[in-house]
Amino acid sequence: MSATYNDIQLDALRELANIGAGNASTALSGMLGRPVDLTVPDARVVPMTQAVEEIGVPESEVTGIALGVLGDMPSVVLMLLTPADAASICALLGLEPDSEYAESALGEIGNVVGTSYLNALAGMTGLELEPTPPATATDMLSSLVQTVLASRAAVSDDALLLDSSMIVEGEGCSIVFLLSPDHGGAGELLSRLGVS
Template sequence: MSASYNETQLDALRELANIGAGTASTALSEMLGRSIDLAVPDARVLPMADAVEQLGPPEQEITGIMLGVEGELPATVLMLLTPENADKVCVMLGLEAGSDLVPSALGEIGNVVGTSYLNALAGMTGLAIEPTPPATVTDFLGAIVESILAVRAAASDRTLLLDSSLVIEGEDCSIVFLLVPDHGGAEELLERIGVA
């Protein structure tokens, strides 16, 4: 991955993230029956070590919902929420906090929301991409993010983070939503939208 992108390219990546996250927030809103506010997405190219720091304290306990992305844009979609927010989301779905069904309910949210994001991305870029089934894990933020970044940036010490925050209206509850493409993925996105 090249060391930097110009402002036009970063703006184009932010706009892709914005449209994808907008579609994802609509899907989440329909699932939860709540309005979702969308924070302005960001596009950052960072050294691996800085990427974790940008997302929060590495030792913070976090619940991650991950979907692999296969096809013309190998990537990972990662949704991060605190365990407390994971419980709040499950309660909104009618589950008891701590229920055995929580991981699978969160996985289903990841599946619907992540697939909506990817479908929007595919529609804008013409890329053929397919999500893999979701996995849900609760661990330290550093452990979750480093394991994903290590896989995705195999040929580079830098990673592209396209991140958005989905905030559930009327609840102190938000989900950080990230798209982490493989090495070279940003160039592929930019080429497809004519800003290479």
């Protein structure tokens, strides 16, 4: 964990994440036509260089959904799903995980979740944030995260890492949510939340 953030600041980021999770739960419930409970048991700020190690086994296969963020805090949002969790979400949508529509459907789920988090963040901080359309890919964790974050390395120092748990009618899955703002973005968020 980055030593530059104290417990009060991390609690504020967790609270922000939980509000975003509440928004995402409501949006996904409407999309799936069934109750969805999305929670964020853990939120932490990690240096960009440690992001892969913090997320999981570098050689493991994951599906990633990336959204660019334009506006007051240029960023990238990256959501990561294991193959089992991606298959569970596809099944909820009535799709086979390897069907031609699966990647598009996962991208739309990522879009709904990412946009819900960003709307909560904008509402609490007053920042103008505009997401770009999602891009979806499946690869090794290290390749995927490094590809996305390599484009950010020159402009970002820290990443906000949210381990999320989603339960849809008793079926659970995990989503790792990573927000990589431009340099100083995490500090700006905390300043806007009054805990800088």
